[in-house]
Every structure is written in C-alpha cells, then in structure tokens.
Amino acid sequence: MAQKGLCWKEDEMGELVHTGTSSPDISVIRSLAMKHLPGSYDTMDVAFFAEGSFNKLYCVSSPHLPQDYLIRVALPVDPFFNRESEVATLAYIRKYTSIPVPKVLAFCSSSESELGFEWILMEKIGGVPLSDIWDEMPVEAKESLPTEICGYLKSHQDLQFIKIGSLYFSLVRERVGTRDFGETSAYPSLPIVVLSHLHINS
Template identity: 30%
Template sequence: MSPPRPIAMLNSATRDSITNALASDVSEVRLIAKDELTTTYQLGLADGRQVLLRIPSFNENASIVEAEVATLRYLADRTSIPVPSVLAFHPGSDGEHSTTCYALLQKPSGTCVESVFPSMTPFEQNSIVAALARWMVELFTLRFEAIGSLRIHGSNDFRIGPVVMKPFYVDGRSKLSLDRGPFTSARGYYRACAQRELDSSRMLFVQDAPESYQQGLEESRLTVERITGFLCDLTDRCEGLDDDDPEMAPFSLDIHEIGLKNIFVSPENPTNILSVADWQYVNARPLWCCARLPPWLRPSMTATDGGSTRLAAIFKAEVVRVAGINSTFLRSLDLEDTRSTLDDLSTYDAFRDGFLLLPALENILATLPGHEDVAGLTALLDPSTLPGRVARINLLTRGSNAMYLAMTPPRSPLMTSLKEESTDKGMPSDSPVLVP
C-alpha cells in the first residue's frame, strides 16, 4: 500500500479550504522542501496547473508563513521586484472545524540561476548582479516603524509584527515565550537577542540529567550567562546604534541575504529575471544592516579567479548609477564596524557555540576604543590555549576556518611508528631521524 499523500494527512476542513481556494481538485502532491519550521509541497491540479503549498511544521510557526505572505504582497504592490503571486492564504482556525495555516503560492517559472550562473557569460552575470543592486537601493528608500516582519493589516495595508528570524524559532524555540518584538530601537533588539539565548538555555538546564553530566551543565550555564552579559555590555557600549547615528537608524526591509537559488530567469534569455522566490525570513532592520553586499558577492578565502571581486565592483557601480556617488547606501557598503560584529554575534547559539562566542566577545570588549583592557587582551591571546589560538588566527584571517587552524594537528602515524621502532631497536647516534 502506498503511503498517504501529504494533503490527505491534513484534516478535512483544511483540504476543503485548499480545494475551494484553487477551484480545482488536487491530483498530485510532491514534497519540495522541509525543515524544522516549514514544509513546502508542489500540488498538481486536475486542470493542469502547478502551485506551491506552504504550511508551518507546528502551529507556533504560523507567523513565519504569515510574514512571507505579507512580504510577497507588499513587494508585488509597492516595488518593481518580480515575486510569485499569493494565490490564497489561510491563517488557520480553532474550534470544531479547525484548519491548518497555509499559503498557496505561484510556482516560479524559468531556470534557477544557481544552476546556470557559472556557465553564464560575464555580461549575463553582471546583469543579474545589477538587478539585485537596483532592488536593494529601491527598498532602502522605504521606511518602517520598527524592527520586525511585515504583517497584513486590514484589507490593503501593512504593519510591522514580531521578527521572523531562525535563532528565535529553531531547536524548539518556537514553543518558548521569547520576546520577538517588534522593537523600536536597535539596542532593544540586541538586548532581546541576549535574553533569547539565556531563556533558551534554561530550557536545557532544567531538564533532569545524570550526575556525571551535572558538572558539565553547570559550566555551560555559567558560560551562557557570561555570554549574555557580554552581549548586553557590547550593546550598551557599541557606537552607531539608534540616536548615535540618526542617518542610519531608520528601518527598512533587509534583503541582502538573497541568493542565486532565489532567482529564476528565462532559459532563452538569462538576463530576463522572471521571479525571485522564498521570502520567509525578511525583516525590517536598521539601514546599516540593509546596505550590505550579499554573502555570495563578498571576497572568499577559497576563490582564485577573482569572480566575486569583479561582481562586487559591478554591484557598487550600479549603486552609483542609481543612487549617486554620495549616497548613504554606497557609504554603508564598506562599513565594517562594531555594529556589524554585534549583529553577526547576535545570531549565534550561546550554548552550542559558546566556546567560540565567549572569547570573541572578550576580545571585542577588550579592544573597544576608550575601553582597552591590555591585561585581559594579553590573557585572551595566550597561544597555549585553544581560545587564544582561535583569537590570534581571527585577527589575521577571515572565514570560518579559524577553529580548524587552531587545533593541534594529529601526530603522523608514520612518525609515531618510526619513533616506536627506534625505541625498540635502538639507532646509532649518527643516524638521521624524524622528530615528531
């Protein structure tokens, strides 16, 4: 017997709602994507159409689907970005005939750029990058009242609701009563990030554990508490937040994480962008967060052909053409200050990543202008410790390999066997040896 189709696993009220919204029976269901937070299916309809069904993995994640629907409708109504149409949205309901939250979305047509980008001509690649630059500059001019995600308000209006960011939802956090905003200040948001880590870790520490693990848990608890304290301290001392930089303090939609996998183009003409899909985790954030190069355009430690450097130059050139040489967006692109570091660190898991997060925060706090702690910094950079080696390497390299580079390399089996053999048999004093 074949397994039940996913849509058959939904209750009858939800199935009826989907069928009525599409005005057609569903003849085929195929799983497209699934993670801890949402699940996406491709529905084949009896009338030949294909659409996407997005549902939350748990009821607590319904806000993620709701925010994506609001973002898609906002972008379609008020920007030039080509996005899939929202065919239907149902927020879910309780009661005798309860229904599941779902969104029915237009399936993107065309070819995913990620699969063809390496084979595209430089002109075609430049065209994609320039389009992304124009969209980001366009959104940079929009303003919102707080940090958070879009929500539909009324029949044709929008408001800012709680943030929809993975650190607030993954690893079971969606079921916790965390402060998700919206936040009217950057400092309020980053303090909430610190509190998020503290509250999430407490869920782990209250669970029963064997006595042998108690000491380790206690050490982890103290580490998390130190990290959250340091995050709050860094938030208070960080320059450029809120009123410190009035020009960059307002909020706009941050889409700098858009990747090549989100962009679909015409197979016949790759410069013709048909759709930009997957807007699940877009939030309004301070302007200095919005004006950043997409990650795939930043310099890479492994790239040798200079492709990212060329494309980054194309991106900046398009910003100059559209917004001007003196634009705020352009000036913000090259900002690599404490604000950016704070924003990056606020996404880490204090319990799982504490062994890296703690020395990083100690390093930053010890070197903030006007707050230098020479003795503390010297201890932090102690090369005899793993955190010290990580900190030293981070000062000289960029990327995620600092931890690997700091590890003591394993001893060569060949050298070990030679040493053991020489110990057993003895060697003349003038014989060459390998020293491990």
C-alpha cells in the same frame, strides 16, 4: 513540552531543538488546493517539493492549471504571528518593489484547520539555481546579473518605516494585540500596519 505537529526536546548540549510529530495529509492538501484554485478539476497532483527547518512544501499541478502552485505547510513555531506577518510582507513587497515574490492565493494562520497545520497556497515561481547554469551563461548575462540584483536590493532599501516591527494586515490589528504605530505615512492607502512584535506568554 509539545504542540500539535511539533515536539521540543533537549539535545546533547542541553539546548531545545524541535522534532516533527506528524505529517500533513496529502488528500487534505489536494482538497484545499481544489477549493482555492480557480476552476474545477477532476484530477490534481500533489507531490513533496522541499522542506526547511519549520516547514514543508508541496507542489500542486494539473494539466488544467495555467501553472504549478506550492502549498507551504508550517510547524506551529510562533503560531499565527509568523503566517500573518509573512503573508502581509509578501503582499507589501509585491506591491512596492520589483522583487519577484509569489502571489498568495489563500492561507490559514491557525492550526485548528482541516489540515491541522498553518499553511500558505502560493504561485510557484520558475527558476533554477544559478550554480546549475553559470558555466553555460553568456558573458553578457553574467555581466548584467550584478546590476539586476542591485536593482532588487535598492527597491527593497527604498522602503522606509518610522518604527521597527513586523508587518500585519490591519484586519488582524486587535488579534495581534501589540502596540500599533499606525500606517506608514509613505503608503497610507495600503491596508497594512507596522506593529512592534512583542508578546509575553503568561
């Protein structure tokens, strides 16, 4: 059982685990970044940044760019739905909370792209692991940190929905093909709808 860029096999316990079958082309990643980032650049560096179970991240930088960016390349696990919902959720959180999440500049929710994978181009948010600086932090900063974190959690908790489900932009309403519960009454102007995410493969 395989998909482009992804292969499933049984482990010693008889459970299915995924293994990657190919890696994205760095030259194509560079081309995508140059296409979607503002301005025109003769040079642009693309370097591997990090990876998770189902994705790899590449840092895009240039002396002419105001900041660094990340391209997140995803394996085709729950294709289309994951990427569409992820981007819509990021947009929603950016608009209605104070939680620092990256701005998405462009994305593709189809592996039938020139890259051959689904991808998201986003801002790279600066920061360092707390464990790296904790010992050097002033006492005042350590004391204020829980309050700051609680503020982020509260702004997230304040978002209420009348139904469970995933967030999608209304533009993909027909493609999602699941029961539409309508726009949330609290935010009728936002072009995002809440949908149950249940689909059965025939």
